[in-house]
Amino acid sequence: MFFVASKVLGFLTAPSNALAMVGLAGVALAAAGWPGAGAAAMAAAILGLAVAGFSPLGAWLLLPLEQRFPRASADPAPAGLVVLGGSFDTAIAGARQEVALAAAAERLTAVAELARRWPEARILFSGGSNALAGDDGVTEAELARRLFVSFGVAESRLIFDARSRNTVENARFSREAAGRAAAGRWLLVTSAYHMPRAVGCFRAAGFPVEAWPVDYRTRGPQDAWAPSASFSAGLRRIDMAAREWVGLVAYWLLGYVTAPLPRP
Template sequence: MLYIVKWIDSWLLPLGGIVLALGFLAAYQRRRRSAGVKWLAAVVLVLYALSIVPVSNWLLRPLEQEYEQPAAQALDGDVIIMLGGGVLAGVPDVDGEGQLSGAAANRFLTALRLHRALGLPLLLSGGKVLPDDASESAVARRMLLSLGAAESMIYTDEESRNTAENAAFSKAICEANGWRRPIVVTSAFHMERAAYLFRREGLDITPYPCDYRAGTGISLYSFVPQASVLADSCLAIKEYVGLAAARAGLQ
């Protein structure tokens, strides 16, 4: 019964309700033989498709399966580079202000666990994307220190604003410190583009994907439109566009 209630509730929440409303509107316009009904129906279909798990997984899986996550004990690197993935400025945290977003927080946890397992220095790459943002690497550095990481093992790049700059500025820091085998930690959906851009800079990286989005389970609930699933579909589309732009030399 709880499962059925949850399924019905999802259709009444904003995204499910919008899809239903647009669907009813398309049906109404069809009865009135409106000229724009085909376009409206197409919009409803695309919005619905991008908001359900099977389609989102279909978009994400080729990106996430490009690189496998290696076993930690098999890693041969001399520095861990964590790429930024979003930060929320001006909000309270345990020992300061600003917090990492969902993707960045997952990358942070993975990088910290690898640091503790391997004893390698951490390079936090990510600055302010917009003037009012907080510095991603500064927030991550504060969190690392509060969790017991040694200050001498933390390095930051607070200038990069995108993946291409992550790669370029990380290369300069690696060269300055004599690091030649960086382990790059980022979300699995982002790893293919990140690896391409880092290798374009001449870095011999080991990709370490994390923050996976495409699961394997499918249920009736998977076909209910969900805002989080739509967001994941948009992330995947953004990555395909970004990867094409990088390969075309536009990044």
Template sequence: MTNTLKVLWDVFDPVTIFLLITLISTAILVYGNARWRAVAARFVCYTVAISFLVVGLPLGNLLLFPLEQRFPKDEQPLPPSPAGILVLGGGIDAEISHIRQAMELNASGDRVLAMLHLGQLYPNVPIIYSGGPGDWRAQGRGDADALTYAPSITNKIAQRLLIEQRSRNTHENAVEARRLIPADLSAINAPWILVTSAWHMPRAVGAFRSEGWVVHPYPVDFRSGRRFKTGFLRWLRNLDDLKLAIKEWAGLVIYHRLGWSDSAFPSPEIKDGR
């Protein structure tokens, strides 16, 4: 199921769809008859117009904003005595790290930095880093393995660091990480601090709650802002944001339908009836 979902996303990726429509329409314009050429010409015009709107307007920013605001960090003080720290993989460029034999952070590297920061704040709790090969085309190790390339950093938390290397998605993060919980903590109801990107936090919280975890969200790696910027010079960033937002919103729906999340759009838990 995991690989099937990832393949479907690659096929129905917005960029892939636009490219396929453009290529097919262009082929019809060149080789088709007059009737089909007229239809293809319209498709090309529509595709180009939509493409300019998609990359020229901050649609991705608008869609990412509610995801990142779902669990505001400044409104959720850290628990005084957490059971541990959970860090979801995705902050390390696994392919480059394994080629260069050195840990290389990517755009979501705040996850790793937050792990080190929280490790200092809570020097006596276990830290689980969960992240196997996330790409279905990847062969071998994921980004969790790349932590071994930075001993000068990880040595500070090495005695408490538990690495989970099998998970391929957020649902499997929740399932596989549970196998690593020390026996003396399995019955403790204290929350685990969950670290992941802000735009990914709603889906992550839903997946972990569905597997029985008590988590305290600690979002990092924010992508959106209150000032929605426009301008065609931001084409690539706008397109990247839109792809990310569509994937997350679709993931929320799919996870809920598959029973992998306790809610279609998880929210902060309400305590004491408030």
């Protein structure tokens, strides 16, 4: 139930979706005989989309998340790396019978480099299926296995959690999959904007990981006053940031993390 509710909430709270629905509501109001209210709603939707798409608002929301956790020290060598899912499109992969990467693929390419840097480190990949209903026919863990083996990583180093569908489950099932080895030093590899929520969940699960953020979506503080490179890019940024902030607050209210913005 929580998984379904989170998907629905994520759709409704995405600014681009919300503004589009306001615009459609304006069309419906105008058609129903309230042209003034309809025009106001449509104008508000157009203005809101323009601000979201062209302004640096998305960067303002992403920067506090991306800057929150600096990368951990490379020494001493870690016992293992935990890599969170989100890098595969399981729907396309299941339909096409091939590995289909998503926008967060840097989580995987970073691990390929880290696996060579620390040849003794175990690699724990956590990710199931993102399907809201039914089954995509493949999990992210299965796709990750194929990809890591193609990178030349020995299967004896790999641990997989194929059950997780959200960050809470990532933390709980990763702790379970790591077993006694979780007492060693583990680095958590995920997108920088997602790191605060992920670290908070792992702490709550009793798995004291250290942050290794990747997949940055801003250049840094200099983006705070830079307009978006394109309308679509601006909408993607603000939707991503809004989803993460809503997720943080929801997880805090539900007790999955101990603070609305976990600290390093």
